[in-house]
Amino acid sequence: MPVARHVLAHAAERPSRLAVCGPGGELTYAGLAERISGAARHLRDRGVGPGSMVAVALADPVELLTAVLAADLAGATPLVGDPAWDRRRWDHLTTASLAARISAPLPQVAGPPVEGEARPDDLAWACFSSGSTGRPRAVIRTRASWTGSYSHLDRLAGIGLDDVVLVPGPLVSSLYAFAALHTLATGATAVVPGRWPGRSLAAHLDSASVVHVVPHRLPDVLRRPGSLRVAVVGGAALDAGGGCRRAAPPTASLRVAVVGGAALDAGARAQAAAAGVRVVSYYGATELSFVAADTDGSGLRPFPGVEIEVRTGAHGPLGEVWVRSPWLSQGYLAGAAGPLRRDAGGWVTVGDLAEPYRAGQVLRLRGRGDGAIQTGGATVVPEDVEEVLRQVPGVGDVVVVGLPHPSLGSVVTAVVEAPPARQPPRALLEATARGALDAAQRPRRWFVVPSLPRNPTGKPARAQVADRLAGGDPEIRRLV
Structure with a gap:
């Protein structure tokens, strides 16, 4: 089911629940559903629908999520990019026909509900990946490969309807975009400052029960000043200090940090445990989505539905990580070159290296082969x-x-x-x-x-x- 339709369902069940809170405003689920529907009607009126690709480049994270979900509801494929890119940059990076470029908040159009049939194999999401090599390339994926893993992450991290999830990074990053959209599909509250909050981090964390971070940011989260108190947000924009202004009574401390993107050392886990924060770390790539997760510090093991092989021979004692799973992307837009490779058996790799591995063992990563x-x-x-x-x-x-x-x-x-x-x-x-x-x-x-x-x-x-x-x-x- 499209994420947008999850939002509409949550709006019907809990309309006053805060859906998203950003630097420029906030929306309840009822308000977000109304905005999505009105913007989707506008896109349909412009001829944007199934089979279309829409470039979305908005600096405000709440407006960006609204536009992405509107495209999703209209049946189009949203492609999230950097708002600083000009048309020439977009043309260079996509080399594909775009039905529209959204660089300003979408207008609202009144009318009947937006209808349409959605299938798991629809191309429902596209984003840019530069990995560690620099040049962005657009990665495109099906709806099932994007949303099918949501329930597994809910279970592994214990994320539910009553959580407030801090997503402290730019949504042009697939890591942070996934986190925000997963939060909305779950029915929780997404706090989206749009970038790393810096001095206002403590205020943001005071209204969060879950945070998504990359490894080098976890120590900043754990050594924040002030209390670990958390409030379930009832509906407000970010205040000058960075937090959501109006909140329900406090219910729990920050309890989960979902960490993705690179290795996590034992010292960080120990620091998190001392602060009462459970760490769920994972390894993946924009092209592969989730590959392996470590929920208790015992090491990375295959994410649900994932098969892993480490093929040795070309890199001395190390081998390349090859993956087969339901979460794989379709590849690069317009056939662009990149590190993703496939074999005839449906296995793919982006060139990451690991120690020799057998099923049931811990996956021990050793970096990217091309580095x-x-x-x-x-x-x-x-x-x-x-x-x-x-x-x-x-x-x-x-x-x-x-x-x-x-x-x-x-x-x-x-x-x-x-x-x-x-x-x-x-x-x-x-x-x-x-x-x-x-x-x-x-x-x-x-x-x-x-x-x-x-x-x-x-x-x-x-x-x-x-x-x-x-x-x-x-x-x-x-x-x-």
């Missing part, structure tokens, strides 16, 4: 090195890349994120590397930068870091 560094005949997986260096006091985050070397092929290079006043000593970094890494893995060149470039999900943009290093960016300085 591996070949140095002096050895293969170094950057994520292995980064995991060690992130433990050094003063390191906000770190990216490890390979820089060209005349005899070694590449030399392992670390770019540390740290403010100028609190840069970790190079000697401490090198001592940590000597104590925990093999000789080939240890960085030979060290740089520091106040802030790493990041992709829309918040993960460091490895390719941008490498490009900036190669270009002699003066902001990236040698660590001496």
Whole structure:
């Protein structure tokens, strides 16, 4: 069933329940259902319907969700992109016929209910993925591959009707878009600031029982000042401090953090447990959706419905992760090139590496194959090195890349994120590397930068870091 029709059903059952709360306003389920229906009628009047693709690029997250759901109700495929892109950028990235571009809030048109037959194999969602390589490409998926996993996530994370779910990132990211739409399909309240809240994080968390984050943001969530009190929001826009102004009496603390996008270290889990927050982490990709989840800290195991193979041979002791599941995308729009590959048996991969794996075991990821560094005949997986260096006091985050070397092929290079006043000593970094890494893995060149470039999900943009290093960016300085 389309997510929009879930919203209409929730509006009929609990019309006054707050559906979505953003920086510019809020909507109850009744209000959201009315907006969706009126906007869907407008789209239908413009000839937008089944088989159409609609580009949605709105800065306001509530308006963006309204437009996405209106397209969904009209039977079209919404393609969510960056509101900063101009028409030329859209044309370059899509190379496909778009029925409409939505860059302003949709007008409301009165009339009868929007009717239409929806099938599980309809192309019902499209979004952009840049992964760790930089160039965005549009990934398209069926309705079943997008919404069929909702009930499994509800069960694994314990998300239900009475939850208030904080989605603290840009909805152009598939991770955060999925989180917001899953929340609305469930009938819970989605708090969508549209970007990382920064100083207002504590106020946002005071009105949340669940939060979706990427790994490097989890420590910020757990060390927030103030109480862990939670309120079930009854209906209000975000106030100046970031929270929802009107709320029902407090009922529970923040209890679940859903963490996706990269490895999660044991220290973060321990910190979460001390704060009384359960962590549900998962591994996936925009092209693959969910692949594996860790609900209790025991390690990643296949997400419901997913089969996993790790095929060894081309990457030394490691192998490529291949997946077969109901949650896979259809591929890239207009046949664009990308890391997604398929075989004749219905298995797909995006090139992620893992240790050898057998059914029933824990999946131990080791990064992306196309990011591996070949140095002096050895293969170094950057994520292995980064995991060690992130433990050094003063390191906000770190990216490890390979820089060209005349005899070694590449030399392992670390770019540390740290403010100028609190840069970790190079000697401490090198001592940590000597104590925990093999000789080939240890960085030979060290740089520091106040802030790493990041992709829309918040993960460091490895390719941008490498490009900036190669270009002699003066902001990236040698660590001496």
